[in-house]
Structures are given as C-alpha cells and as structure tokens.
Amino acid sequence: xxxxxxxxxxxxxxxxxVVAFLFAVPLMGQLYTDETQKRLDTALSLVCGYSLPEGSxxxxxxAEDAAGxxxxxxxxxxxxxxxxxxxGDSEADPAQMxxxxxRPEVEQALRTGQxxxxxxxxxxxxxxxxxxxxxxxxxGSRVVFRASLSLAGEGQMQATLWGCGLIGIFMGLxxxxxxxxxxxxxxxxxxxxLTAAARRIAEGEPGVRVAAAPDEMGELSQAxxxxxxxxxxxxxxxxxxxxxxxxxxxxxDDGVIALDAExxxxxxxxxxxxxxxxxxxxxxxLTECGGNYLAVQGLxxxxxxxxxxxxxxxxxxxxxxxxxxxxxxxxxxxREGGALAVLSDVTRIRKLEIMRSEFVANxxxxxxxxxxSIRGYIELLKSGPRDxxxxxxxxxxxxxxxxxxxxxxxxxxxxxxxxxxxxxxxNETAGIRETAERIAESLRxxxxxxxxxxxxxxxxxxxxxxxxxxxxxxxxxxxxxxxKYNRPGGTVTVTAAKERGVAVIRVADTGIGIPAEHLxxxxxxxxxxxxxxxxxxxxxxxxxxxxxxxxxxxGGDIQVESEVxxxxxxxxxxxx
Numbered sequence: 005x006x007x008x009x010x011x012x013x014x015x016x017x018x019x020x021x022v023v024a025f026l027f028a029v030p031l032m033g034q035l036y037t038d039e040t041q042k043r044l045d046t047a048l049s050l051v052c053g054y055s056l057p058e059g060s061x062x063x064x065x066x067a068e069d070a071a072g073x074x075x076x077x078x079x080x081x082x083x084x085x086x087x088x089x090x091x092g093d094s095e096a097d098p099a100q101m102x103x104x105x106x107r108p109e110v111e112q113a114l115r116t117g118q119x120x121x122x123x124x125x126x127x128x129x130x131x132x133x134x135x136x137x138x139x140x141x142x143x144g145s146r147v148v149f150r151a152s153l154s155l156a157g158e159g160q161m162q163a164t165l166w167g168c169g170l171i172g173i174f175m176g177l178x179x180x181x182x183x184x185x186x187x188x189x190x191x192x193x194x195x196x197x198l199t200a201a202a203r204r205i206a207e208g209e210p211g212v213r214v215a216a217a218p219d220e221m222g223e224l225s226q227a228x229x230x231x232x233x234x235x236x237x238x239x240x241x242x243x244x245x246x247x248x249x250x251x252x253x254x255x256x257d258d259g260v261i262a263l264d265a266e267x268x269x270x271x272x273x274x275x276x277x278x279x280x281x282x283x284x285x286x287x288x289x290l291t292e293c294g295g296n297y298l299a300v301q302g303l304x305x306x307x308x309x310x311x312x313x314x315x316x317x318x319x320x321x322x323x324x325x326x327x328x329x330x331x332x333x334x335x336x337x338x339r340e341g342g343a344l345a346v347l348s349d350v351t352r353i354r355k356l357e358i359m360r361s362e363f364v365a366n367x368x369x370x371x372x373x374x375x376x377s378i379r380g381y382i383e384l385l386k387s388g389p390r391d392x393x394x395x396x397x398x399x400x401x402x403x404x405x406x407x408x409x410x411x412x413x414x415x416x417x418x419x420x421x422x423x424x425x426x427x428x429x430x431n432e433t434a435g436i437r438e439t440a441e442r443i444a445e446s447l448r449x450x451x452x453x454x455x456x457x458x459x460x461x462x463x464x465x466x467x468x469x470x471x472x473x474x475x476x477x478x479x480x481x482x483x484x485x486x487x488k489y490n491r492p493g494g495t496v497t498v499t500a501a502k503e504r505g506v507a508v509i510r511v512a513d514t515g516i517g518i519p520a521e522h523l524x525x526x527x528x529x530x531x532x533x534x535x536x537x538x539x540x541x542x543x544x545x546x547x548x549x550x551x552x553x554x555x556x557x558x559g560g561d562i563q564v565e566s567e568v569x570x571x572x573x574x575x576x577x578x579x580x
Contacts, residue, residue: 455492462500486513
C-alpha cells in the first residue's frame with residue numbers, strides 16, 4: 005500500500021508541476037507582451053511631447069532625436085504621414101521605405117486614434133510589437149507617431165523559462181518525492197499498525213489496542229480500539245459460555261458425540277470414551293476410531309437416511325459388558341449442519357430390571373413352596389379323622405412351614421428396607437464384642453444341639469459407625485450360617501480389630517466350605533449352594549444378600565474365603 009500511495013502521490017505531484025509550468029509559460033509571455041506595450045505607450049507619450057525641429061527633414065531629425073533620447077529603451081521611432089508616406093525613421097532611410105498606409109497599426113490609428121500590431125518587420129526581419137497614435141501638427145496635418153520594440157527577448161525569456169522550468173520541475177519532483185515518501189510512510193504506518201493488530205485479533209489474541217494519532221487516522225484508531233474492546237468482551241463471554249457448555253457436557257453422565265457436516269469429530273466427551281473405548285490420537289472420524297464407534301456411526305447414517313432421530317439399544321461385548329441407550333440425529337438448525345449422538349449407560353438399570361424379575365420369580369417360588377405344603381396338610385386334615393399322633397405331626401409340619409414363611413417375609417422386608425437406603429439416626433455406634441456375645445448366647449441352645457461352639461475374640465470397646473440393629477442383623481446372619489453349615493465339634497470364631505482406621509470383623513467356621521465356583525454368587529438373592537440342605541436348615545436364601553446390603557449401606561466391603569471341607573471365613577470392613 006505504501007508503494008501505491010507513493011506512486012500516486014508522485015504522479016499527482018508531477019502532473020501538478022507540469023500543468024503549472026504549462027500555465028506559467030504563456031502567462032509569462034503575456035506579462036512580457038503587456039510590459040512591452042507599456043514601454044511603447046510611455047515612449048509614444050514622450051515623443052508626442054517633443055517639438056518639431058526647424059530646418060530640412062524635421063520629421064527625420066525628430067525621429068532620430070527621440071530615439072537618441074530613449075536610447076536605453078532600444079526603441080524604433082517612425083513618423084508616418086496620413087497618406088502612408090514615411091516621414092522619418094530612427095533606424096532606416098525614409099526614402100528607401102515604402103508606403104505604410106496598409107500597416108494594421110497605422111490604419112487602426114488613423115481610424116480610432118491609436119493602433120497596435122505584432123508581426124515580423126520587413127525592415128529588420130525581427131518579430132516586433134508596434135504601437136501607433138495620431139498626432140495633429142501645427143500646420144493642421146495629422147501624423148502617425150509609431151514606436152516599435154523587438155520581441156526577440158520574449159523568445160529568450162521563454163527558452164530560459166523552459167530551461168529553468170524543467171530544472172525546477174526536476175528539483176521540485178525530487179523534493180516532492182522525498183516528501184511524498186515521508187508522508188506516505190506516516191500515512192501508512194498507522195494502517196500497518198492497524199493491520200498487525202487486526203491480524204493478532206484474528207489469531208485469537210483479544211483486547212489488542214493501537215496508539216491513536218490526532219487526525220483522521222486517530223479517529224479510525226479510536227474506532228478500532230472500541231471494536232477491539234467489544235470483540236474482547238464478546239470473546240470473553242463466548243469463551244465463558246463455551247467452557248461452561250463444555251463443562252456441562254463433560255460432566256454429564258451421558259456420553260456426547262458431535263460431528264460437523266463433513267463427518268469430522270467436533271466433540272467427544274470423556275464419558276463417551278469411557279463407554280465406547282479410547283480413541284486413536286490421529287482419528288478425526290468415527291470410522292477411523294473403529295470398534296464400538298462404528299455402531300454409533302451406523303445409527304447416525306440411519307438417522308440421515310430416515311430423516312428423523314433414531315433411538316436404539318447398543319449391547320457392547322466389553323469387557324465390561326455394557327448396554328447403552330443411544331440417541332442419534334442430524335443437526336439441521338445451524339447453517340453448517342452436522343450430527344449428534346447421546347449415549348446413556350443403562351447397564352445397571354437393565355440388570356436391576358433382570359434382578360427384579362428374578363426376585364419376583366424367586367419370591368413367588370419361595371412363597372409357593374411353604375404355602376403349597378401348608379395347604380396340602382390342611383386338606384389332609386380336612387379329608388377325615390386322624391389319630392392324635394398323625395394330626396400332631398401334621399400340625400408341627402404346618403407350624404414349621406408357617407415359621408419358614410414368616411422368616412422369609414421378615415427377610416424380604418429387611419432387604420427392602422436396606423435397599424431403600426433408609427439409614428438409622430446419625431452418630432449411632434455399636435459395640436462389636438457385645439453384639440457378638442448376645443447373638444452367641446441366643447444361638448447357644450441350637451448350637452449345642454448341633455455340637456457347635458462360639459468363640460468371641462473381638463477387641464473390647466471396639467465400636468463401628470452403624471446402628472446396633474443393623475450390626476446385629478449382619479453378625480447374626482454370618483454366625484447363624486457358620487453354625488448351620490458346620491459339623492459336629494466345629495467352632496464359629498468371631499474376631500474384630502482396628503486396622504488402618506477401619507474395623508475388620510472376621511467370622512470363621514470349620515464347616516463344610518463353599519465350592520470355588522459358587523463364591524461369586526453367594527450374595528445374590530435366593531442363591532443357594534445346596535438347595536436341599538439350605539431348605540432343610542431353614543434358610544431363605546436372603547441372609548448373605550442382607551449382609552452385603554448392610555455393608556454397602558455403611559460404605560464398607562465384604563470378602564469371602566472358603567475351602568471345601570475346611571470351612572469359610574467372611575471378612576467385613578466397616579468405618580469406625
């Protein structure tokens with residue numbers, strides 16, 4: 005831009021100098037002509053005031069005398085009679101000169117009193133200016149007094165003007181070019197600063213300012229600074245909103261994937277990567293990510309074909325196995341367009357639905373068995389008279405099944421209460437040793453019948469942050485299982501100690517043990533290792549599930565170790 009300004013300024017200056025010179029030359033010529041005319045008029049007024057000499061050839065002597073007096077002026081004086089005869093001339097012999105009656109200035113003077121003309125003289129051969137006036141003589145005749153002056157000086161002057169003018173133009177052009185270069189630099193510098201500032205803003209640097217000059221460029225600079233401030237404020241707000249939106253999207257429990265109109269990934273949240281798997285660093289499209297991402301791309305393609313959002317379930321093999329509820333749609337609200345996919349992990353919900361279905365089926369089965377037994381024995385009693393011993397036997401069986409039904413109902417209610425997340429009042433604690441001793445005392449009669457003994461080796465005074473009722477449920481289920489699935493002469497040992505800021509409770513028995521293939525499932529509802537033996541022992545299949553839920557309720561964990569024929573150890577960790 006600086007070069008263009010410099011060239012434009014140089015051309016404008018050169019054109020101005022040339023035009024000025026072209027106007028100046030004829031103007032100077034006109035001034036020279038006007039000055040010559042004034043000199044001639046002055047000379048004529050002087051000559052007309054001279055007296056006509058006496059003697060022979062008075063007009064010749066008058067012409068020569070006048071020219072002599074005006075010698076410094078370089079004038080030629082000619083006196084012409086009314087009929088055109090030359091009466092006297094300061095530079096030529098009148099006798100040798102022809103009639104001047106046809107001379108324009110003479111004709112004009114005789115007609116109007118004065119005349120003028122510019123032409124090449126027949127006598128001198130030079131270009132001259134002629135001025136003539138009519139003067140009345142004492143004898144009554146009229147004589148034309150003519151003065152002439154060579155215009156050769158005008159040509160010299162013009163030649164000088166052309167030379168000086170060209171030199172002036174050249175020198176002026178040099179000075180003007182230097183000034184134009186400097187001025188162009190001053191004019192362009194603010195524009196260069198504005199350009200550099202605009203480039204910095206375009207590269208993402210907000211709030212760039214430029215120095216304001218006290219001229220029109222200063223107004224532009226001030227306007228630019230205001231615009232920069234507004235852009236900076238808008239950039240800050242946009243960045244805040246963008247970061248806020250990104251934070252919201254990244255914080256969502258659902259995975260979000262956004263694509264542009266070309267299918268390139270513009271947003272892939274951490275949750276989406278957790279659900280679908282890590283993305284290769286160089287991948288920019290879902291097809292380049294492979295694996296589970298291809299299924300999402302298939303849903304987006306389907307949404308594009310059908311022209312409406314698509315909802316479907318994706319089952320990912322894993323590990324771990326996941327079930328995703330996917331929503332895929334094309335985004336047409338913006339000019340650029342694109343696509344959006346939202347992924348919700350419904351694995352836990354589906355598993356809970358399956359567990360609920362299984363739970364309902366198991367509860368129905370568990371309730372149906374004792375009810376069927378009770379109903380059968382009642383029908384037998386109603387069918388006819390029985391001896392007292394048989395009737396008593398039937399009543400005892402009905403009572404046992406009713407107790408079993410009651411225990412099953414109680415366990416279901418307990419499990420439902422625990423699963424609801426209803427915790428007991430805060431700041432409650434329970435003593436482990438005292439609770440274990442009370443449970444052992446309540447189970448002692450049955451334990452003695454089975455030939456099983458309890459050993460309580462918990463640290464005195466050790467307490468956990470749980471309600472006494474929940475701790476009692478937890479320990480009773482573990483201790484009762486240890487007693488029921490033990491062998492004659494066996495023991496159930498309860499230990500408790502403080503380890504690394506938590507209470508570690510171990511319930512170990514010397515019973516029959518649990519096969520390794522069952523260890524992962526023993527905490528499931530209604531799961532029994534030996535269904536026949538469990539029912540014979542009066543178990544409902546919910547005890548260990550209740551234990552697991554109580555431990556989870558208080559933020560603890562439970563582990564089990566078992567060896568068939570050697571016994572089982574349950575290790576529970578609860579916060580103090």
